[in-house]
Amino acid sequence: MDKKLLGRKINIARKDRGLTSEKLSELCSINATYLRQIESGAKTPSLPVFVSLCRELRVSPSYLLAEILPDPEIQEMDALLQLWGSATPKQLKLINSMIRSVLDSMED
Numbered sequence: 001m002d003k004k005l006l007g008r009k010i011n012i013a014r015k016d017r018g019l020t021s022e023k024l025s026e027l028c029s030i031n032a033t034y035l036r037q038i039e040s041g042a043k044t045p046s047l048p049v050f051v052s053l054c055r056e057l058r059v060s061p062s063y064l065l066a067e068i069l070p071d072p073e074i075q076e077m078d079a080l081l082q083l084w085g086s087a088t089p090k091q092l093k094l095i096n097s098m099i100r101s102v103l104d105s106m107e108d
Helices: 003-016 021-027 032-040 047-057 072-086 089-107
Strands: none
Touching: 003 032, 003 047, 021 032, 021 047, 072 089
């Protein structure tokens, strides 16, 4: 696994969420120095820390591990999850309706 790429993706996701390294480390119950080491590629997060990072950053594991999971379908699902995660409740309702309509029309 490319630790530097993983760290870079975590760093980008953290900044996209408007979180400082101190705030993210607090949310994940880890030391801020450890988070900076992960983001620099010096350390690899443990599985529990990785799960916590995904949860707090609101990203899927496949987003962070895309180079290991090059399947285009997984990447498409991840793109949808990213959009889903940034939508408001009102937008989510509309998106659900639109998806149902498209799927229903494709069954005919």
